Amino acid sequence: MRLPDHETAIVLSGGGARAAYQVGALRAIVRIVGRRGRLPFRVVCGTSAGAINAAALAAHADDFRRGVARLMRWWRRLAVSDIYRSDFAALSRHSARFLTSVLTGTRPPPGVAALLDNAPLTGLVDRAFDLTRIPAHVAHGHLHAVSINATSYTTGHAVTFFDGAPSIAGWERMRRRGQRTRLTRDHLLASTAIPFVFPAGRIDDDFFMDGSVRQLAPLSAPLKLGARRVLVIAVGQFSGQRAPTDAPPRYPSFAQAAGHALSTIFLDNLAADLERMAQVNRLVDLVPPAELGANGFDVGHVEALVLAPSQDLGQLALAHADSLPGTVRALLRGLGSTQGTGANLTSYLLFDRAFCRALLAMGYADTLARRIEIEAFLAGGERLPPRFAGAV
16 A cells, blocks of 8 residues: 655554553554555654554664564563563562552662562563664654653653654653653663652663653654654553442452553543544634644644554453462452452553463454554545544
């Protein structure tokens, strides 16, 4: 299929282990666009676990099929022990020391800055992804821009670290900014540092947490980087979960509260930004472009297509929770992760081969089911209203 000449962005949101769903969707897109070389998205934006997927796509911008195949292998082979230390001695000692410091108000010991120790992820990222390839892809025109989002512990600002064409300038907005840099492993670790769960990532002289935390406008980065068409692959249902009708309400567990907090971080800002975009599009379509420009408004219609899971990933995680290491399973059970929406917490931390493969299969099937929409979108065809209110 023929792709449009203007910039099209892909936005890969955060969601821990749920980000495997995005790779299944990407595999379906490879099938849809056919046997062609370069990446069909010249602007690539990723946050949290989505940043890992984005970095891999950018590193293989000259060969979309190969980049997705590399990601498929990575997620299919993934185990909990590849992301954080899950053996009994390490997990019990690390978690106990962290929780003790929280309860007593004392500074945690060196190296114990969060509930889980994600040291294994550092080596995994180094072995799997060669980010030094990105500048060459930008120089050769395979890639217009790539960005990774993180949140500064010092300022509370959302920072979009980007590399791209020389014509792209950095930006400053209320509590967020875009900063040009050469992307490294440190940016990925910073973007995936879920507060309290994983330790902060360090970049230069600042410490950073998960990029979704203060990302009030997730669609701002692709627009600042030159895109006017945006494909979003989310990792949750924007309509929320259905409460059971046949069971009395139970007092919310810690895992239930944490699961909702993570869903707020990973989904709510994205849903709100998509709603704002839809409203702005309606206004822009009512005003002639010349009149907008004459009055100082640098805006235009932005096409957005949203892909999201067709099933509740929290409930899917419960079906695979027994595959977790016993110590992790006991910790999550003690926090209430097997009750109601507490299962969401499990789904974010369930870096298990069987669960990830189920997500890969779901992403592939969900995306192929919308093949006609995706073909029209990538070809720059007829405008379609963004679908994000329901399950898909």
